[in-house]
Amino acid sequence: MFTAAVIGCGDVSSVHFGALAKMDNVELVAVCDTDPGRLKAAANAFNVAGYADRLEMLEAVRPDVVHICTPHHQHASVAVDCLDRGISVIVEKPLAHTLEEGRRVVEAAQRSTAKIAVCFQNRYNATAQAMRRLLDDGGLGQVLGASATVMWHRTAEYYQDRPWRGTWAEGGGGLMMNQAIHTVDLLQWLVGDVKKVEGRASTRALGGVIEVEDTAEFIAGHANGAQSVFYATLANATNAPVTLDIVTEKATLSLRGDLTVSYADGTVETIPERVVESGGRAYWGVSHELLIKDFYAKLGDPAPFWISPAEAEKSLRIVKDIYAQSYPDVPGLVG
Structure with a gap:
């Protein structure tokens, strides 16, 4: 039994x-949030201990795995705190x-004995797995x-509800970091490592x-x-299906x-594509649960988890390269 x-x-x-609730070999033992209302709601909903301080929680509970669902600017510090204590992430x-x-x-991750996965869960989609097999x-x-589009819709209220999403300091970017990075990840994973990218991000x-972008384009x-x-854009009238077309010598693969x-x-x-209840918003996809189950199944394996920080760094570099070309006057943006 894992905790x-x-x-x-x-x-x-x-x-x-939702994924943890469906796993017989995992027990949720604690939750942590700096917002008192969210912390109380989660602790009561799952009848577990609640902590406002993550280090206090890590020392008191020593879970086997920590799920990090914080705003972007907290991902690294929380992950490093866990990995340096031998706690998987x-x-x-x-x-x-x-x-x-x-x-x-x-x-x-390289110096830790613990494992870490980054949630690019769309790699577990039936369609993405089929594309990978056909290409391999x-x-x-x-x-x-190849070509790809992300034609989605976001309102002012979406950002006002969670102000960190619309900032460089806490979100690290906008559309490309928060919505389109999943498709950027699929593009580089399926087609191959990106050696050069030229693009533009802007607020339309x-x-x-x-203060961040809501529209972007690039050639890789x-x-x-x-x-x-x-x-990609957030100015579309609705959340249209993501498109991804890959052209080969003998076929065209079209994802819709x-x-x-x-x-x-x-x-x-x-x-x-498989159709299941995701436990969240439809645009999050259907495969979080598959990634989480696979991670726990591989906790005993000596090899790093396949969607590792080094693998996730590839899409981050593509996005930050576009930002460097688009916002040269924003200090510290790509550091």
Whole structure:
């Protein structure tokens, strides 16, 4: 039996609590939050000890695993505190709010005996797994290029409810860090490591509400010679399905919820995405639970978890590279 604690009892913690409740081999033993109302609500809901101070909780409870669901600027410091105490970690994306803080987590993971996973749960989607298998099999030939879009909608109220989301200091960015980074991660994971990126981020719809971007685009050059194009915005009228198209020599893979594979010989194959209750908002996807279960199943393995800080650092670097090109006058932005 493993013991678990959750640090940060805001919105996204609901999927972690939901996943833990379904696992027979894990016991939730504590929660932690600096907001008294959220802390009391979570402690009462799950009948566990509640702590306002994370170090006090870590010393008192010594859980096997800590789930980090805090605002972005706290990810790194909480993760390092846990890893340096030999406590394993599941941390929400992004890895950290700056590259410097992300590197701290990478280094802490390298020196720790504990394990750490970063929640890029969309890699567990049935469609993403199918794309990975098809590309790895080699039967589709060389990857020529890809395109992706994230056409979503956010209001002023979304940011007013959690003001940290709209700031450089605490959010580390806007659209690209908080929404589109999942798709950036899939793009680089499926197509290949990104060696060069040229892009632009800007605020088109939420000026006066946020100081970060709500729209961005980029062109990426991959190590294998493929080129990707990417566009994302929060100015769409609704949360449209994420799109991801990968063109190879012998087929085109088109993700629109389900995956359609159109082969050069005219054959078309459809691979459906699984549909389950996510325990949270629909745009969080369906695979948090799968990632969390897999992490606990691999706690005894000597190898690092496959979605490691070093792996998550790749998408963080892409995003921060775009910020460096777009906001050269914002001090400390990419550090």
